[in-house]
Amino acid sequence: MSNVTIYDVAGAAKVSLATVSRVLNNPEKVKEETRLRVLKIIKELGYRPNVIARGLASRKTTTVGVVISDVTRASVAAMLGGISDIAQNYNYSIKLFAIREDMDVTDTLQDIVAEQVDGVLYLNDELSEKHVDEIKRVFHTNGIPFVFANVVSDDNEVPMVSIDYEKAGYEITRLLLDDNRKDVYLLSTARRYSVNDKKEAGYSRAMAEAGLEPMIFRTSGDTNINRQHFSTFFSDKKIDAAIGVRDSIAVSFMNIARDNGKDVPADLVVAGFQNTKYALLSRPNLTSIDVPVYDIGAVSMRLLTKLMNQHDVDNIRIILPHYIVKRQSTT
Amino acid sequence: MSNVTIYDVAGAAKVSLATVSRVLNNPEKVKEETRLRVLKIIKELGYRPNVIARGLASRKTTTVGVVISDVTRASVAAMLGGISDIAQNYNYSIKLFAIREDMDVTDTLQDIVAEQVDGVLYLNDELSEKHVDEIKRVFHTNGIPFVFANVVSDDNEVPMVSIDYEKAGYEITRLLLDDNRKDVYLLSTARRYSVNDKKEAGYSRAMAEAGLEPMIFRTSGDTNINRQHFSTFFSDKKIDAAIGVRDSIAVSFMNIARDNGKDVPADLVVAGFQNTKYALLSRPNLTSIDVPVYDIGAVSMRLLTKLMNQHDVDNIRIILPHYIVKRQSTT
DNA sequence: CTGAAAGCGCTTACAG
């Protein structure tokens, strides 16, 4: 246990611990001469302030909580990358809170509060408006700012960073309709995610405008299970276009279509969302909506730092641009 | 700020704060009657102990640090999943430390120490034996146990959870050699990872045994850059088999081979490592070494809890089993 | 510009 404390530094520098503390936190309040002396001792002794003690005394932990459901989703991992990079710039640490379905929301939120984080980034998109209200309530009463990252809520009081998923859903559908496709399916997830609801809305709007009936097919996100679900398509259904709410769903569907003798893109065009590695590793390469997930993470972390430092923020609802990357799976 | 403290509980229950503390930490030392009374008040008031204050007083934060380089790597994300699940069972929180190349190792380690974590899981595999020594030194002098997860070090004092990558590299190479392939390439990464060094060693051993010259080709991990690197293969080189140290590399290579008129698996067989989604979404499906990354995360977290609680651990070097999943990319 | 002192919200010997 090599624990150099602030007392050791104060002793060696022949100042009080208050002065050592000031050198670290308000250096401008200390005479240059003493400041330099203290700094020298700090270096010599290899002193690092105990983050926990500081947290208790100052009531600031410089730690943000990041709430996620499933780390293994590529979008979540990418957001974490953006969050982590910006957090490092601002000297914030990251505490991870993984939420399982079987956990009580309020309970979990109270746990996060007890952890004394200075702010929260909420990436867990599996939530209803009721949950949103609960999140607002708990964090508000505890004075903890939070930001939704790639989670959409129509509540204008909720700080949020995302893309316009409704628009994206509309645009990708239009792309296929403009190619004279009529039987356009949307392959969505069985679980309701806030972002997928928006994609579905955009898709439905485009279909309605074209006088077509929306056809939403819900499947598990699991690649292995998809096969059985999807195989029914090619016997029973007329289909000439499909949009997967995730690239992995789209690629998986495309593979099965090809196994069933469909030519992509001649017989069937396919598009996805997220523009992940899957889109590039599939054959044919997948047309996809590029969602800047890294940026969503980075921007939401930056927004959170402003909120934590009480800066008056002009816009707490940030919509990042997206675009369609056209590849060989569409014409 | 709705901050219920231990004083509030003590007051309402008409006991001292010491008793409230005991109810939470050593319930058996409190008479049932008072225990129940205190528990009732705790619930009524919605009291949650301030984790930071507890950390300072007890010198235990019930937090583990997880050191990673790149969260977006599928294996890292999967390990995090395993770590997080087990951490939740044992009531540990997770603090994430992302390491960038430009950061000084010793400095970062000191930062982690200052964060007062009770233990560290080290997933960052980009390290030399010199770094390993430094890690040992810093954590030892501070009494912080640590475990390498999916990072290999030959130092027997270092707690580690991994698979036998050398053996896996050997086996997958043998699989291809036994299929009468002669020109077997290993597609590795430009950056040296400890695990990839082992794969290379196993590959080389199998090649040497067969009287063949090892042919290791180093490429960037970046899917986009691979194309240029790989395209030279089909004009200059004799090749009838390739092993990618990651599935994504193998799939990317396979796609380019097919674009160059190669039939997989007739002309060329391809295999990968990790058995990720890529292996299933590629056409043909990729033969791959299944690495139980989730389990590596879970087991390393469990090992760490034992180390943190000074349990005498029989084996600090755990090798998990792997196996080859044969699919259409090999015969 | 600097120091003495109180306090952050807990835990933990020590008495009784």
Next chain:
DNA sequence: CTGAAAGCGCTTACAG
């Protein structure tokens, strides 16, 4: 079985 008190390592008014 329970309480009074010291202490964990800092920060921050308050004086001077």
